[in-house]
Amino acid sequence: xxxxxxHALLLLVALAAVxxxxxxxxxxxxxxxxxxxxxxxxxxxAPDFTLKYFxxxxxxxxxxxxxxxxxxxxxxxxxxxxxxx
Amino acid sequence: xxxxxxxxxxxxEADTQVVGVSMDxxxxxxAFGDSLNVTFPIASDWFDEGATxxxxxxxxxxxxxxRRATFLVGKDGKIEEIQADREAVDPTKIVTACERKKxx
Numbered sequence: 001x002x003x004x005x006x007h008a009l010l011l012l013v014a015l016a017a018v019x020x021x022x023x024x025x026x027x028x029x030x031x032x033x034x035x036x037x038x039x040x041x042x043x044x045x046a047p048d049f050t051l052k053y054f055x056x057x058x059x060x061x062x063x064x065x066x067x068x069x070x071x072x073x074x075x076x077x078x079x080x081x082x083x084x085x
Numbered sequence: 086x087x088x089x090x091x092x093x094x095x096x097x098e099a100d101t102q103v104v105g106v107s108m109d110x111x112x113x114x115x116a117f118g119d120s121l122n123v124t125f126p127i128a129s130d131w132f133d134e135g136a137t138x139x140x141x142x143x144x145x146x147x148x149x150x151x152r153r154a155t156f157l158v159g160k161d162g163k164i165e166e167i168q169a170d171r172e173a174v175d176p177t178k179i180v181t182a183c184e185r186k187k188x189x
Contacts, residue, residue: 038154038169039142046158047140051128054111062104062126064158072101072165072186073158074179076089077143077151079107 046075089155090123092180099183101157104128108135108151157182 040046050063067073089096089103096103105127107114114127130137130151138144138151145152155173157166166182168175 038167040156040164040167042164042167044164045162046156046164047137048162049106049128049130049137049140051106051130051137052111052132053126053128054115055126056115059111060126062128064104064162067102067158067160068162069160072099072160072183074089074096074101074103074176074183075141075156075158076086076103076105076173076176077107077138077141077154077156078086078105079148079150079153 046073086118086123086127087121088174089125089176090121092176093124095180096183099180099187100160101183106130106137106151108138155179159186 046064048064050061050065052059053062054060064073064075086105089105093103103125105114105118105123105125106129107117107127108130109117110131111127111129114129117123118125118127135144135151141154141156143152143154152170153173154167154169155176156164157179159165165186166179168178172178
């Protein structure tokens, strides 16, 4: 009788493990690679910005509009300092 | 950043300024830039709590961080190329576009 109870319990534990597995399963690569569409598209006017950067001595401003009519600008957003790319 | 720096000369010759943007402090960015010998400014979107990152639609609330993306902005202020997420690590498409513009 007691054995039955233990078996039933083990079965329940095993069942719970199987059922909860999909929830904790790590995302497959193709699921991760489903980026949301970007808000901006080619042809849009790039939002202007004025931001600070440190030139080694003091904080300086850099803005998008200062290059208007003079230079193309590559604006490279990255996640945080010390990340790849 | 490293890949952009590697192409910096090409970009400069094609009349193109590189500006990095991250949500870290200017000092962290400078240390990061120095570690890669980056010679362009890495601007900080930290003081305005990511206002620029949000304006470009790159704020990811899930990770509380910016998505990686590179925009090529023409002299007229219009976006000419976009590379997002994993694609943004390799700037070849943008470098080629700049060089093409220069020639054209």
